[in-house]
Amino acid sequence: MKLSKIGLSLFTGAALLAASAQPAFAGEQKTKPILGIPKSALDDFGGAAGVHAWVESLFYYIMLDNRISHIFREFGNVERQIALNTQLEQMVLGGAVEYQGASMSAAHADLGITMTQFNAVVEAAYNACERNNVPYKTCNHLIAALAPFTRVIVTR
Amino acid sequence: MNGSQGSKLRLWSCAAILGAAAAMHSGLASAGYNDGKVFLTGGVFTVDGAGGGGAVPWATITGYETRDGINGGVGYTYANLPALQLNVFGGAIGFYDRFELSYATHKLSLNLSNLDTVALVAEAAGLDLGTDPWNSTLQMDVYGAKLRLFGDAVYTSDSWIPQVAIGGLYKENTTKELIRTLGANKAKDWEAYVAATKVFFPLSTLVNFTVRYTSANEIGLTGFGECSASGCTNDKEFRFEASVAHLLSKNTAIGFEYQQHGGNLDGKSVTVAGLPLTGLTDLLGGVLGGVEDALTQEKESDWMDVFFAYAPNKNLSFVIAYLMLGNISVAQDQNGFYMSMHATF
Numbered sequence A: 001m002k003l004s005k006i007g008l009s010l011f012t013g014a015a016l017l018a019a020s021a022q023p024a025f026a027g028e029q030k031t032k033p034i035l036g037i038p039k040s041a042l043d044d045f046g047g048a049a050g051v052h053a054w055v056e057s058l059f060y061y062i063m064l065d066n067r068i069s070h071i072f073r074e075f076g077n078v079e080r081q082i083a084l085n086t087q088l089e090q091m092v093l094g095g096a097v098e099y100q101g102a103s104m105s106a107a108h109a110d111l112g113i114t115m116t117q118f119n120a121v122v123e124a125a126y127n128a129c130e131r132n133n134v135p136y137k138t139c140n141h142l143i144a145a146l147a148p149f150t151r152v153i154v155t156r
Numbered sequence B: 001m002n003g004s005q006g007s008k009l010r011l012w013s014c015a016a017i018l019g020a021a022a023a024m025h026s027g028l029a030s031a032g033y034n035d036g037k038v039f040l041t042g043g044v045f046t047v048d049g050a051g052g053g054g055a056v057p058w059a060t061i062t063g064y065e066t067r068d069g070i071n072g073g074v075g076y077t078y079a080n081l082p083a084l085q086l087n088v089f090g091g092a093i094g095f096y097d098r099f100e101l102s103y104a105t106h107k108l109s110l111n112l113s114n115l116d117t118v119a120l121v122a123e124a125a126g127l128d129l130g131t132d133p134w135n136s137t138l139q140m141d142v143y144g145a146k147l148r149l150f151g152d153a154v155y156t157s158d159s160w161i162p163q164v165a166i167g168g169l170y171k172e173n174t175t176k177e178l179i180r181t182l183g184a185n186k187a188k189d190w191e192a193y194v195a196a197t198k199v200f201f202p203l204s205t206l207v208n209f210t211v212r213y214t215s216a217n218e219i220g221l222t223g224f225g226e227c228s229a230s231g232c233t234n235d236k237e238f239r240f241e242a243s244v245a246h247l248l249s250k251n252t253a254i255g256f257e258y259q260q261h262g263g264n265l266d267g268k269s270v271t272v273a274g275l276p277l278t279g280l281t282d283l284l285g286g287v288l289g290g291v292e293d294a295l296t297q298e299k300e301s302d303w304m305d306v307f308f309a310y311a312p313n314k315n316l317s318f319v320i321a322y323l324m325l326g327n328i329s330v331a332q333d334q335n336g337f338y339m340s341m342h343a344t345f
């Protein structure tokens, strides 16, 4: 009986530990836009290569924007973020890709990101679509798929 | 007449809005100034002054501010219809993407030959109808406030819950005599509305529904309520409005609007100094045939329009629309063009 109690507390302790460590390892789930994401969305984006090119353009525009570039210079790791965003964006567009980074809440929790800064990234996203000749409508499927992350990314 | 008082008030509000806009622009209020909203998501300049489409106020808060600051702008709208021209000037300020204050002043010039005839006769008879033999002008000031209650029109793509706001408008028509002549009860009144707005990204489309509690005739340009031989009424009712804007690109939209109107003045004859027109028609009988018919107001039509909106940058937007306003007072088939500019700071 005593043993089983110890076992139980050990078990709950381990579970708690796992839970507290979760944000760093749990990765991120696909979002669920109410109107869905069309099956062709990833192809329309140019597949994996298209998404990668888009993310590179995204960071090009982010780093040109004085309102936000300093945040990425100070706290970011652009190379890592390009790689991870390429995974994440493919995943939310319905690609069979595993996202290996931190959850959106864990990655942004300490940054104190404002709505204004978030919108600046969205503007960079549209600029990247235009630069890469991704049609506006296709671009909006990605925006719809990423939009729900606003809740956890914007903390101020 | 209280015209001078009215125009002073108008001047002050214009000055206040321009002053506030200039202050924001010059960075005087740099702590609060913000222009971080995404393109066109603050709406444009409605004829009521509030942020929204052309005629329909939306749940979005005017200007390009986010919840982090203050923004606003000034707007000018011109509508050219067969029997009337409408000029609207105004401005609106949005606070923290939460609260909005707005002002608009209307000048509506009527060129209705039938009304002009009445005015000629009335002038000869020494009656003040508020009309002018050659051109009658209706004037109205609109003061508005809007409060965002809940929801996010833009980013909650995984929920059906729209952004919802409530708003109030106080409309003061300064051409009382003409309002009476047209058979309306009140020249000043308030309206209240609830608006729900949502952007559907996968469709690149913004949808807005508004319910307005009002007794306005032609949005208040021809007063509120009605008077007849049996007395005056001013019964407010709920009326439905909608806007649908489809974005062709991030700064260009096309769409349509619908605004339900009431029927307070339907079938009413233009009245002269509180008297129905019958006496005057006798007077005119020999001159013109069927004057009374010509001076009977048509059934007020609901308003509709199709529009094209373009924002070259965050400081400027243009809207061109084709208005289908149907019957207005004694005039039929009032369809025509609408042009609006909204400068944001």
Ligand code: HEM
Pocket (backbone or CB within 6 Å): A068, A071, A072, A075, A076, A077, A080, A081, A084, A085, A088, A100, A101, A102, A103, A107, A108, A111, A113, A117, A118, A119, A121, A146, A147, A149, A150, A153
């Ligand atoms: C929907 C919008 C956004 C998405 C999808 C996104 C995605 C990501 C991803 C995948 C990472 C990498 C996480 C990891 O290293 O494991 C990351 C990190 C980061 N993001 Fe975002 N992000 C978004 C918005 C923003 C905004 C608005 C800002 C700031 C203005 C921002 C700033 C950063 C920074 C500084 C990091 C690095 C954090 C660190 O390494 O500690 N992000 N983001």
